[in-house]
Amino acid sequence: MEDEQELVAAVLRSMPPADADGxxxxxxxxxxxxxxxxxxxxxxxxxxxxxxxxxxxxxLVAVFWQAPSSASAxxxxxxxxSASAxxxAVFSPASSTDWQKDVSADALLEAALAPEGKQP
Amino acid sequence: xxPDRELVTAAAAGSREAFDELVRRHxxxxxTLVGVLTGGRDGADDLAQEVxxxxxxSLPGFRGESTFRTWLHRVAVNLVxxxxxxxxxxxxxxxxxxxxxxxDPPAPGEPIDASLARREAIQRALASLxxxxxxxxxxxxxxxxxxxxxxxxxKVPIGTVESRIFRARQRLKPLLEPLWKTNxxx
Numbered sequence: 001m002e003d004e005q006e007l008v009a010a011v012l013r014s015m016p017p018a019d020a021d022g023x024x025x026x027x028x029x030x031x032x033x034x035x036x037x038x039x040x041x042x043x044x045x046x047x048x049x050x051x052x053x054x055x056x057x058x059x060l061v062a063v064f065w066q067a068p069s070s071a072s073a074x075x076x077x078x079x080x081x082s083a084s085a086x087x088x089a090v091f092s093p094a095s096s097t098d099w100q101k102d103v104s105a106d107a108l109l110e111a112a113l114a115p116e117g118k119q120p
Numbered sequence: 121x122x123p124d125r126e127l128v129t130a131a132a133a134g135s136r137e138a139f140d141e142l143v144r145r146h147x148x149x150x151x152t153l154v155g156v157l158t159g160g161r162d163g164a165d166d167l168a169q170e171v172x173x174x175x176x177x178s179l180p181g182f183r184g185e186s187t188f189r190t191w192l193h194r195v196a197v198n199l200v201x202x203x204x205x206x207x208x209x210x211x212x213x214x215x216x217x218x219x220x221x222x223x224d225p226p227a228p229g230e231p232i233d234a235s236l237a238r239r240e241a242i243q244r245a246l247a248s249l250x251x252x253x254x255x256x257x258x259x260x261x262x263x264x265x266x267x268x269x270x271x272x273x274x275k276v277p278i279g280t281v282e283s284r285i286f287r288a289r290q291r292l293k294p295l296l297e298p299l300w301k302t303n304x305x306x
Contacts, residue, residue, distance in 0.1 A: 008289040011296045012261035015242045017148040018155050024165075025143050028172045029136070 124188040132179045139179075143172050146189065149263060150196055156258045157200040159247035167203060171196045186272065190265065194273045197255060204251075238299065245295040249288055256281050257288035 122128070124145065130138035147168070154168040174195050182191055246254050246262075256274065259265045260281075267285075271278040 004293055005286065005289045007300045008292050008296055009261045011299045012242060012246075012257070012292075013264070014238070014299075015152070015262050016236075016239045018151040018239070019148075024147050024151075024169070025140050028143055028169050028176075029140070031169055031173045032176050 122184065122187040122189075125184070128179070128182065128184070128188045131176070132182065139176055142175075142188065146192055147172075149189075150192065153193065153196050153258065153263055154200060156243055156246050156262060157197070157251075157255065158204075159243070167199060168196075171199055174199060186269065190269045190273060193259060193263065193265065193269075197259075197273065201251075241299060242296070245292055248295065249291060253284050253288035253291065256284045257292070260285050261289075 124142060127138045127142050127145075131142060150171050151165065151168045154171065155164045158164045158167065171192065175192055178195070182188070186194075242262075246258060249257070256270050259270045259273065260267065265273070267278055267281050271281045274281065
């Protein structure tokens with residue numbers, strides 16, 4: 001049995017190697033140097049890998065941009081709101097008419113639309 | 121000690137001359153291996169070239185845990201496996217017929233001692249084996265890798281490699297008998 005195994009192995013070992021012609025190295029080099037071509041543009045893996053650094057940079061910018069702006073938001077909000085928004089948009093519920101049950105709809109509307117500091 | 125170590129270091133640093141020399145050293149073994157693993161079908165030469173292209177691209181990641189030769193064999197086995205899986209999918213998708221892998225032993229008068237005919241006869245015999253037997257016996261007996269190297273390359277225990285090679289040789293025995301009779305006579 002062992003002898004037969006060895007005989008088979010000997011036959012396999014005697015298998016002549018395939019002929020790789022002289023152009024083999026040149027063809028390998030040509031493949032290495034070949035540009036990916038138009039089909040390469042459709043390779044989503046290349047796109048994903050190529051765009052990963054840009055995506056990371058954008059994510060970092062977004063995180064650092066948000067952090068300071070959210071910290072300063074409460075301080076800036078009133079000033080910017082009063083500067084840019086019309087008076088009607090800065091409705092303040094602090095007006096006394098807002099809390100009265102028996103106030104008419106017209107009075108409530110008038111209070112809401114009245115400029116700041118002139119509320120009844 | 122890896123006889124290719126210096127060339128591998130130079131090639132990993134970007135030397136194309138060093139890599140060309142590595143291709144020259146190993147091309148015959150890789151073309152033979154890919155030829156056997158694909159059953160000698162068309163496109164084996166293409167796949168063999170692709171093995172070296174992959175090797176060139178992966179060379180910076182080669183850590184030298186095995187010899188370059190063993191590593192290159194691993195690249196080849198994985199590439200052939202991937203290509204066969206892809207081909208199998210295409211076959212199922214388009215209902216192509218599977219290629220026949222039957223063995224046609226050489227006739228008594230056939231000149232089996234001629235180099236090309238001999239190689240083809242052995243290749244056909246190996247192609248008749250299932251892949252799980254064909255790969256380890258090819259790596260051991262045709263390519264001359266150690267059992268330990270094959271086990272690490274195929275990620276299976278060494279005992280599994282031994283038993284697969286044993287079974288492969290048993291199945292090859294009747295197919296290769298005409299050839300070893302030629303071996304004895306010559």
